[in-house]
Amino acid sequence: MSFPWAKQYEPTNPVMKFMDEKLPLPRLVYNAVGAGYPVPRNLSYMWNFGVLAGFCLVLQIVTGVVLAMHYAANSGVAFDSIEHIMRDVNWGWAIRYAHANGASAFFAVIYLHIFRGFYYSSYKAPREMIWLLGVVIYLLMMATGFMGYVLPWGQMSFWGAKVITGLFGAIPVVGEPLQVWLLGGYAPDNAALNRFFSLHFMLPFVIAGVVILHIWALHIPGSSNPTGVEVKSESDTVPFHPYYTAKDGFGLGVFLLIYCAFLFFMPNALGHPDNYIPANPLSTPAHIVPEWYYWPFYAILRAFTFDFILPAKLWGVLAMFAAILVWFFLPWLDKSPVRSGNYRPLFRKFFWVLVADMALLFYLGGAPAEEPYVMISQIATAYYFLHFLVILPLLSSFERPDPLPFSITEAVLGSDDKAALKDGAGSAA
């Protein structure tokens, strides 16, 4: 792994020498995010979101463990225990708002991270495994976030749990028994709340495990970069520390400024007022919506309104899962040899259409299920599937990419000594 010119860890301090012999943890860190990891020198700020996502995961685990010290997972007192945290626990309001807004921040960062991957085709060889693990992380996050939103046991918690588990009811034959099994009852109640709490506590540690695999897989080919041209020589890279630790430190500061503006000045802006009403199984809110980060997929779910061979509900569920699962196949759907969208003029246009389409789906998922929103979401859903499953696979046959730079060094400096000498020598990766 890594490049031959990577700096080696050479402890001078006897304690660190001892440590390095017995348990080379400092060496691991040095090679992972220290000076021992050579990184392309041309990464833009779009490469900050990996570190920020890691920060969000830690933030959520720390605040979550603290909240679990005060929260009571029982349908009789869960809502009251949240208010106890908000009113009586020292700094309870800050910790709870940090966790609730932390979830939104985590998803915002992840979406930027994913779209960075779309634009620069970070999923392409040799980085398929990094991408696959990333999609697994995203799926685990969705499950964790959903179960976390159930825990306050407000109206949206309850009805969200009911609607989302109801999706499994769409599966033929086994659907309804499956739903009852998931809930441990016929509707969400104590059994569901307790298991959701247990899983909500456990899954973040699974995510942390997959994150370690994600980073491990990243260190085998090394980071991608905005040109999409692989690293060829030492002049293409800089050590992660101090170059990218400094850049990520600045990125973290900007992130925290935005995050704290939400936390301290509009902590409920991304939530729904109905979740401050205790769960009532006998009264449905006028307008059930999930948290904002699920809106695109919720819009896709609701776009299928016509029974074509299969019931519309089943089409919606299939499409919603397919919309995410399709990401797993991206490395094999997009065959263009060019990675970066910077050198793919046609792809770039479609990419921005996809961004607009996703923005529209975000909006529609939060809008009420009435016309004209449903009709617009049908068009937007159609483009979503066309983009990933039809346009992307066919695009490479029609597209004529722009000329690529010889190397990262050439892209950054305008020329590369080695270009003349090696004349297109193979990738050093």
Add this chain to the structure above:
Amino acid sequence: MIRLAGILIGLVFTFVVLLAFVVGAYTAATEGMGEETAEHAFHLDPEHVEFAHDGLFPSWDLQQLQRGYQVYKEVCSACHSMNHVAFRNLEELGYTEEEVKAEAASWVVPGIDPDTGENSTRPGLPTDYFPSPYPNDVAAAAANNNAIPPDLSLMTKARHHGPAYVYSLLTGYQEPSAELAEEFPDSLPGPGLYHNPYFANLNLAMAPPLTADGQVTYADGTDASIDQMAQDVAAFLTWTAEPSLVDRKRTGWPVMGFLLFATILAWLAKKQIWAGLKPRKD
């Protein structure tokens, strides 16, 4: 192979969703975009009201909160509980420990008869929470034409634009307009219901609670107009919903200042570190 399967699956989903679109568009073209509803046509967004606790530099107007508490006590508490708020919390409104003790004792809370063990009542203690006027939901529904009066502790957080909503609702009772009667006769208030354009479905089971100027005699001598009482109780309910609101925003400023300072330093450090590596395109 994967690409071929992908294209086929993609076309199937696209076909089905476009089919749904065509069916929907056809329905919309032949039958219209769905019927106009009374809620859609006659519901009003809350009126704008200003409070001392609004904005980026908030403070509690303790006089107003005390007046609002008086309105809650003398009017709202007849039907509405407030079970996340304890009497001890009233100290935050500027009452002394002794006053809170006396205030708590003026409320009757459920207790247990120490001799017989049967349910009974006793005077409140500062550690008690505001009691519900009804022993349970069934009693509350029975006494109120099947509409259970909601708990008020979190009301301003449980509605969009909560404080403005509470104010608008309390002052918004009115006779249904002639247009409403003409266009949506079904949306006229039925027996036991009251028309209020600020309420989601226009028909509210709660009778107008604030009916006359001077309904409450304010201890601080403020003129108790309906408008004043509505504002005061809206302010009070903002406090009950989030007692930490002012502290939260006041904590926010030093945090933002510190982060800004740290971020600028981080930017300078980043610039310094990268300076030696700047591309030299002459």
Add this chain to the structure above:
Amino acid sequence: MATTTDTANSEVVAEDGVRRRDFIEIAAVSVAATGGLITILPLVSQMAPSKDVLAESTTELDISALEPGQSIKAVFRKQPVFVRNLTPAEIDAANAVDPGDLRDSQSLADRTIEGHENILVVMGVCTHLGCVPLGAAEGENKGEFGGYFCPCHGSHYDTAARIRKGPAPSNLEVPDYSFTSDTTIVIG
């Protein structure tokens, strides 16, 4: 086109010999570390008693019905507290001992409030390992010295609730309390 790149270690030394870049880097890292430390404060203080727990940290007791020889058990900060109205015989028994001979030398007067020497208020928590001693309720074993007896490891307390025999290191603790009237005490 220039093709040279400076390496990571280009050192620009200012006139006073201190590298400016070092200063800014050290400042940035220090400020970040300070921020991290400040963030720990709420995470630590959240574990301290919450407001509702603190609000229940005093107990008010009406002892008007407490006859000599009787005890009541009350709850103070979620722990038992014993209030005993001592009989003259119990008071004499307690005063007959020289405090200097005791493991934890205190007189009855040290453990009661002046003017109310017959009212003994102690925590019902054995000073050995925290069990609840017997002797406050009617018919319970009061131990060899007529006060309290802890069944866990056999500590005997006398009528002033002082340790007389057994493993406990000190007398039953007298909490902070005061009389707000002749018949009302406030503990805590």
